[in-house]
Amino acid sequence: xxxxxxxxxxxxxxxxxxxxxxxxxxxxxxxxxxxxxxxxxxxxxxxxxxxxxxxxxxxxxxxxxxxxxxxxxxxxxxxxxxxxxxxxxxxxxxxxxx
Numbered sequence: 285x286x287x288x289x290x291x292x293x294x295x296x297x298x299x300x301x302x303x304x305x306x307x308x309x310x311x312x313x314x315x316x317x318x319x320x321x322x323x324x325x326x327x328x329x330x331x332x333x334x335x336x337x338x339x340x341x342x343x344x345x346x347x348x349x350x351x352x353x354x355x356x357x358x359x360x361x362x363x364x365x366x367x368x369x370x371x372x373x374x375x376x377x378x379x380x381x382x
Contacts, residue, residue: 305351
């Protein structure tokens with residue numbers, strides 16, 4: 285599993301121009317379960333995604349298609365981890381998905 289930290293590298297006005305395309309990109313990946321969660325950081329300096337287990341190069345390939353990255357307004361930092369415990373009802377996240 286992966287935690288992806290998104291950091292804006294441009295002013296919010298420039299980021300906002302790509303927000304609709306980025307939202308479409310997120311909805312598509314969430315629909316395909318290539319991302320499990322996505323949300324904004326507080327304060328709004330970027331976002332965070334939770335991605336299922338998959339080959340690291342496959343995730344890097346997906347992240348490279350993010351409209352924010354393609355248009356140079358954000359960067360990703362990926363942290364791989366092995367989930368060992370989960371809250372009740374989220375035990376399915378402990379099973380390999382990729």
